[in-house]
Amino acid sequence: MTFSIVARSGEAFGIAVASKFLAVGAVVPAAEAGAGAVATQAAANLRYRPQGLALLRTGVQPTDVVAGLVATDRDRAHRQLGVVGSHGLGATYTGEECMDWAGGTAGDGYAIQGNILTGPEVIEAMKSAWLSSRGVTLHRRLVAVLEAGDSAGGDRRGRQSAALYVVAPGAGYGGGSDVACDLRVDDHADPVAELRRLLDVHELLFGKPDPDTLLDLSGELKEEVQNLVAARGHASLEMWAGVENLENRLVPGMIDPVVLARLRDGRAGDEA
Structure with missing residues (x-):
């Protein structure tokens, strides 16, 4: 069987x-x-x-x-x-x-x-x-x-x-x-x-973020992320990631491209 x-x-x-x-x-x-x-x-x-x-x-x-x-x-x-x-x-x-x-x-x-x-x-x-x-x-x-x-x-x-x-x-x-x-x-x-x-x-x-692909969360990218998070109705990247069950991919001062792509397209974490 x-x-x-x-x-x-x-x-x-x-x-x-x-x-x-x-x-x-x-x-x-x-x-x-x-x-x-x-x-x-x-x-x-x-x-x-x-x-x-x-x-x-x-x-x-x-x-x-x-x-x-x-x-x-x-x-x-x-x-x-x-x-x-x-x-x-x-x-x-x-x-x-x-x-x-x-x-x-x-x-x-x-x-x-x-x-x-x-x-x-x-x-x-x-x-x-x-x-x-x-x-x-x-x-x-x-x-x-x-x-x-x-x-x-x-x-x-x-x-x-x-x-x-x-x-x-x-x-x-x-x-x-x-x-x-x-x-x-x-x-x-x-x-x-x-x-x-x-x-x-x-x-x-x-999954864990790949250290070799992490992006520095500063300058224009930081501003973009803050605006996207606000547009999703959250006060911080950490709050948004927690709602989307992506908290394991957060790295202080950096951002995982997987997280960034998810934030940019606005899809919920369970829609993959």
């Missing part, structure tokens, strides 16, 4: 998943900064999520995590599982009674798996997308992998939901959590494309 990737990049762990299943993001993914990531699917066993993370937390290798989880599971023939840890190879498992086509592949820092797929070409396309996208942020890599699987045929029953979940130390909003990204498309005709759109909005609102 599902195709997914669990992966590691530096200190970040993430999962991207799509399925002809309602709200797949509420079922498949689990990840913990400093430990690793787990995807449970097919006849998903939700106990695998906390149990797998507990094992990873103690340094158990992904292959041994998989072996430990399925060993005592009487329904393991119907399970599918992907695991990555803090270093080394990922691990994937497909029970012999998962519905065709089902299978997976794993390598250094990743595991890819799927069931009820159009064929093995889905997994191959996902692997190729992962290996060819080095240098891109983990968020983008994971969505690109999902898009590759979707384009190759994906779930042979159709499309319904997709999700992206990424964790890294202190990467959450305001540094108050480790959840860098938790996006879900629960019921949509084209969920992977919608997930991409949501990621674009997420990066607009919560």
Whole structure:
């Protein structure tokens, strides 16, 4: 019913998943900064999520995590599982009674798996997308992998939901959590494309400004910004940015071109 990737990049762990299943993001993914990531699917066993993370937390290798989880599971023939840890190879498992086509592949820092797929070409396309996208942020890599699987045929029953979940130390909003990204498309005709759109909005609102592109907020530019802010009905750039959820992109004495473009065109932050 599902195709997914669990992966590691530096200190970040993430999962991207799509399925002809309602709200797949509420079922498949689990990840913990400093430990690793787990995807449970097919006849998903939700106990695998906390149990797998507990094992990873103690340094158990992904292959041994998989072996430990399925060993005592009487329904393991119907399970599918992907695991990555803090270093080394990922691990994937497909029970012999998962519905065709089902299978997976794993390598250094990743595991890819799927069931009820159009064929093995889905997994191959996902692997190729992962290996060819080095240098891109983990968020983008994971969505690109999902898009590759979707384009190759994906779930042979159709499309319904997709999700992206990424964790890294202190990467959450305001540094108050480790959840860098938790996006879900629960019921949509084209969920992977919608997930991409949501990621674009997420990066607009919560991304950090590029120091190399910051503009000095002085002279004519400062005057323009003050006039635009006033025209929007706000007393300061900070107040306007707070209303538009762009406060993460503010830098004292400078302005992010992304913020400036948003201010100039007058669109609200959630219209991306």
